[in-house]
Amino acid sequence: MLPKILTHTFDNDEALPDLFKNEMEKHFQVIPYDEYLKSPETHDKDIVAILPWFATPKVDSEMIDRMPNLKIVSTISAGYNHLNVPMIRSKNIRVSNTPGVLNESTAEQGITLMLAAARNTIIGAEMAKNEDWPKNFMGTQFSGSTVGIIGMGRIGLSLAKKSIGFGCKIMYNNRRERTDLDIEAEYFANLDEMLPKCDFVCVVCALTSETAQFIKYKHFKLMKKTSIFCNISRGGTVQQDDLLKALEEKEIHMAALDVTSPEPLPKCHPLYQCKNCIIVPHWGSATTQTRLSMVQLAIRNVLQAINNEKELESEVFE
Amino acid sequence: MLPKILTHTFDNDEALPDLFKNEMEKHFQVIPYDEYLKSPETHDKDIVAILPWFATPKVDSEMIDRMPNLKIVSTISAGYNHLNVPMIRSKNIRVSNTPGVLNESTAEQGITLMLAAARNTIIGAEMAKNEDWPKNFMGTQFSGSTVGIIGMGRIGLSLAKKSIGFGCKIMYNNRRERTDLDIEAEYFANLDEMLPKCDFVCVVCALTSETAQFIKYKHFKLMKKTSIFCNISRGGTVQQDDLLKALEEKEIHMAALDVTSPEPLPKCHPLYQCKNCIIVPHWGSATTQTRLSMVQLAIRNVLQAINNEKELESEVFE
Numbered sequence: 001m002l003p004k005i006l007t008h009t010f011d012n013d014e015a016l017p018d019l020f021k022n023e024m025e026k027h028f029q030v031i032p033y034d035e036y037l038k039s040p041e042t043h044d045k046d047i048v049a050i051l052p053w054f055a056t057p058k059v060d061s062e063m064i065d066r067m068p069n070l071k072i073v074s075t076i077s078a079g080y081n082h083l084n085v086p087m088i089r090s091k092n093i094r095v096s097n098t099p100g101v102l103n104e105s106t107a108e109q110g111i112t113l114m115l116a117a118a119r120n121t122i123i124g125a126e127m128a129k130n131e132d133w134p135k136n137f138m139g140t141q142f143s144g145s146t147v148g149i150i151g152m153g154r155i156g157l158s159l160a161k162k163s164i165g166f167g168c169k170i171m172y173n174n175r176r177e178r179t180d181l182d183i184e185a186e187y188f189a190n191l192d193e194m195l196p197k198c199d200f201v202c203v204v205c206a207l208t209s210e211t212a213q214f215i216k217y218k219h220f221k222l223m224k225k226t227s228i229f230c231n232i233s234r235g236g237t238v239q240q241d242d243l244l245k246a247l248e249e250k251e252i253h254m255a256a257l258d259v260t261s262p263e264p265l266p267k268c269h270p271l272y273q274c275k276n277c278i279i280v281p282h283w284g285s286a287t288t289q290t291r292l293s294m295v296q297l298a299i300r301n302v303l304q305a306i307n308n309e310k311e312l313e314s315e316v317f318e
Numbered sequence: 319m320l321p322k323i324l325t326h327t328f329d330n331d332e333a334l335p336d337l338f339k340n341e342m343e344k345h346f347q348v349i350p351y352d353e354y355l356k357s358p359e360t361h362d363k364d365i366v367a368i369l370p371w372f373a374t375p376k377v378d379s380e381m382i383d384r385m386p387n388l389k390i391v392s393t394i395s396a397g398y399n400h401l402n403v404p405m406i407r408s409k410n411i412r413v414s415n416t417p418g419v420l421n422e423s424t425a426e427q428g429i430t431l432m433l434a435a436a437r438n439t440i441i442g443a444e445m446a447k448n449e450d451w452p453k454n455f456m457g458t459q460f461s462g463s464t465v466g467i468i469g470m471g472r473i474g475l476s477l478a479k480k481s482i483g484f485g486c487k488i489m490y491n492n493r494r495e496r497t498d499l500d501i502e503a504e505y506f507a508n509l510d511e512m513l514p515k516c517d518f519v520c521v522v523c524a525l526t527s528e529t530a531q532f533i534k535y536k537h538f539k540l541m542k543k544t545s546i547f548c549n550i551s552r553g554g555t556v557q558q559d560d561l562l563k564a565l566e567e568k569e570i571h572m573a574a575l576d577v578t579s580p581e582p583l584p585k586c587h588p589l590y591q592c593k594n595c596i597i598v599p600h601w602g603s604a605t606t607q608t609r610l611s612m613v614q615l616a617i618r619n620v621l622q623a624i625n626n627e628k629e630l631e632s633e634v635f636e
Contacts, residue, residue: 017454054453104461108484112437115430119605124598125440129590133582133599135372136335141605143422143480162461165483166426264451272447280442281451287437287459 002029003306004046007076008053009034019288020295024051027299033057040066049074049302055082064091072305072312076298078102085318095316096301098294100154105290107158109283110202110232113256117228117278118142118200140199140228140253143167148198150191150215151205151233152178159204160185171198174205195222200230207234215239220246228254232284235261240271247274258284320347321624322364325394326371327352337606338613342369345617351375358384367392367620373400382409390623390630394616396420403636413634414619416612418472423608425476427601428520428550431574435546435596436460436518458517458546458571461485466516468509468533469523469551470496477522478503489516492523513540518548525552533557538564546572550602553579558589565592576602 005028010017024030031043033056044066050059052075057063059073061084072094075083080097088095116122118140127133143166149156152174160170160183170185171194172178177187188194195201201223205211215238223229229252231238240261246252256278260271263282271277285291297313304312323346328335342348349361351374362384368377370393375381377391379402390412393401398415406413434440436458445451461484467474470492478488478501488503489512490496495505506512513519519541523529533556541547547570549556558579564570574596578589581600589595603609615631622630 011454104485105459108433108459108461109437111484112433112439115426116434116439119427119430119598119601121430121434121596121598122440122443124601125596128583128597128599129585131582131585135600135604136329137599137601138604138606138609139601141423141426141607143426144607162483165480166429167422264449265446267447267449278439278443279446280437280439281446281455282453283437283442283455283457286453286456288456289459289462291456 002027003048004029004031004043005049005051005302006031006033006036006043006047006057007051008032008056019292020053023292023295024299027303045069048072048306051076051298051302052082053077059083059088061087061091064088064093072096072302074298074301074305076294080316080318083316085316089317094305094312096298096305096312096314097316098297098301099314101293101297102285102290103154103158105287106155106232106284107162107204108287109258110155110159110204110230111162113232113258113278113280114147114200114202114228114230115142117230117254117256122278123275140226142200145169145199146171146197148172148188148194148201149185150174150201150203151211152181152185153204153206155232156204157181157183159202168200191219192222195219196224198227199224200228202230203233203237205233205237207236211237213237213239215243217242217245220251223252225250226253228252228256230256230258232258235259235263235265244271244274247271247276250276252276254278258282320345321366322347322349322361323367323369323620324349324351324354324361324365324375325369326350326374337610338371341610341613342617345621363387366390366624369394369616369620370400371395377401377406379405379409382406382411390414390620392616392619392623394612398634398636401634403634407635412623412630414616414623414630414632415634416615416619417632419611419615420603420608421472421476423605424473424550424602425480425522426605427576428473428477428522428548429480431550431576431596431598432465432518432520432546432548433460435548435572435574440596441593458544460518463487463517464489464515466490466512466519467503468519468521469529470499470503471522471524473550474522475499475501477520486518509537510540513537514542516545517542518546520548521551521555523551523555525554529555531555531557533561535560535563538569541570543568544571546570546574548574548576550576553577553581553583562589562592565589565594568594570594572596576600 009032049072074096078099146169147163149172152172173191254276327350368391392414396417464487465481467490470490491509572594619630
């Protein structure tokens with residue numbers, strides 16, 4: 001018999017979670033959370049792993065105490081702030097996550113949004129429908145432009161490489177200069193010195209106490225009036241009211257946001273009213289291929305834990 | 319005094335034609351067509367060049383006969399089917415166009431549209447506005463996919479290079495195999511053999527008698543059901559009713575069109591009703607940078623003709 005795992009409730013309306021379930025069922029007997037809740041005692045003693053998906057099921061001390069054979073909490077996400085890692089580890093249960101596999105998809109979302117803003121894709125689709133096909137409505141060219149990347153981690157580097165395919169020049173701001181980069185990129189220790197030189201600026205850094213709301217009005221003032229600003233990090237890295245003001249005053253040409261603060265951004269929010277702002281619902285990692293890779297990595301972590309391997313592919317020790 | 323040129327009417331509502339006019343005025347006394355029409359006889363004997371923009375002014379035999387000092391018709395476009403080249407050349411007037419400079423912009427538009435379709439950018443922007451931020455709405459990943467390019471000319475090659483920056487595998491169909499490519503790409507003499515292997519298919523070939531409506535229903539049937547089809551060539555290369563049928567039957571996942579037949583596509587056209595179809599108003603070359611490059615090349619051609627240089631940068635001999 002296959003080992004039993006507990007994971008989130010699969011939604012039958014979504015084809016994709018079925019794809020995930022099939023992947024899990026190659027290795028495990030899968031107990032979705034809704035089924036588990038009907039009779040926890042039927043499953044508790046057999047469950048060897050919990051795989052939270054969008055932070056569900058919530059893993060608490062009582063749940064772990066009910067599961068004598070639990071080996072691992074293997075979250076299907078890069079982030080793990082929804083888990084009490086010290087508590088779980090104190091009970092001799094391992095914790096793993098799925099970092100790395102979403103780099104490509106998230107960097108791709110950055111390019112997608114910068115191009116959509118630059119080439120007027122959304123307003124263009126709207127105009128076309130109304131038979132308004134002006135020949136002199138000009139976009140901005142991404143190819144050959146200067147792209148400023150704030151935060152040169154793995155996603156930033158992927159974004160840089162994709163941009164280089166368009167002949168772009170890369171500048172970046174980071175806590176420290178990267179001496180290990182396999183691309184040409186100009187480092188700016190001082191963000192204020194980089195911004196006036198960029199045609200596109202993309203925020204990719206993690207949200208930390210240092211980066212919280214660190215992009216302010218003065219930064220938008222420093223950018224070119226023709227520049228396009230993109231955020232694929234977290235909404236909290238940007239002083240959102242300052243961005244709104246900069247857009248309204250046309251300090252920058254456009255903004256394209258995969259992330260806002262809060263999410264969802266309420267219907268009535270004035271950013272939606274800005275014609276020079278594109279907002280999409282935080283889909284950086286939302287591709288079938290990436291989400292499937294996340295599930296597969298979470299599965300590998302569980303299999304390694306069951307085998308008592310010393311090193312998991314991605315273990316969280318925090 | 320600067321030499322006099324005749325060009326199209328500048329639209330004061332458009333910032334960009336002013337940019338073009340400024341560029342022209344560095345070298346010439348510029349007569350816009352509306353001003354010319356008020357009193358042609360004032361200008362005819364001084365005009366050394368006509369620079370049509372979007373096929374205006376129309377150059378006919380009578381116009382040329384009225385201009386004894388005319389040296390060149392320098393159209394600000396790659397295409398020149400709006401000019402009667404043999405007639406103009408028979409009067410010892412040179413003809414030039416602006417090829418090449420729009421390659422980057424047009425290839426970029428192909429990537430823009432494939433990404434927007436793949437990552438649900440347009441529907442995403444609409445959903446976000448309605449506070450509908452689903453986490454499980456999945457896109458298709460362009461990075462690492464297989465891209466099939468129909469027509470491996472200069473624009474096709476630029477599209478291939480940009481795609482390679484995303485780690486894509488390139489396949490192409492062309493009249494003949496290109497042995498001069500500086501990229502890795504798999505050639506298919508037979509389009510039908512290539513289509514089932516591609517995740518993205520982009521039409522980039524010129525519209526000729528051979529390529530008119532050559533993409534038909536059977537081709538869409540051959541593509542993967544998950545595939546995304548993009549057209550940045552001319553609407554006339556595709557049997558549009560067949561594309562509509564394929565989209566309605568979900569033979570392919572999505573289409574993204576920079577070009578349609580006719581243009582504008584009438585408001586009532588059923589393609590606009592397809593949720594899996596993105597249409598923008600033929601903006602392949604519509605970036606400030608590219609249009610300015612076109613104007614600058616047209617100017618260089620005129621200056622070379624005035625100097626009686628033997629070879630212009632881009633002369634049309636047809």
